[in-house]
Amino acid sequence: MVKRKSASSSDSTDWNYEAKVIEIEGIIAGIEAGELELEEVFDQFAKAVEYLRQCESFLQQRQQQVDLLIETLSDE
Template identity: 90%
Template structure:
């Protein structure tokens, strides 16, 4: 499995939609659980879902940092 560069910069996340990725992850899981995929495709789709989960985690971490910064700024005032 090839690891992709971490999408942690806000520029690389431009146009990216958290909710859409969550829906895609749910659809992949549903297809795997329903047995709709050949074994090789299960592994491919599972890898895709893991990558999407990493992107979601990165997105949430960035937003948490922004919230923490805003709270810190408000506390300083």
């Protein structure tokens, strides 16, 4: 597995999947409200994309862990 820079932040003890999802939802709500300047929309969108990448990496890592546990159970 190749780790990206964003994946390392998901290893941090202060990183939280649910908190990132809430942040993404907040960003989306802010963009949809239409009250941001265009440049801020792009900045917020870029931030949301980075958070989504972090979440995807987190979920992939956890899926690999689950697959390994299932394989271990199957071997027994």
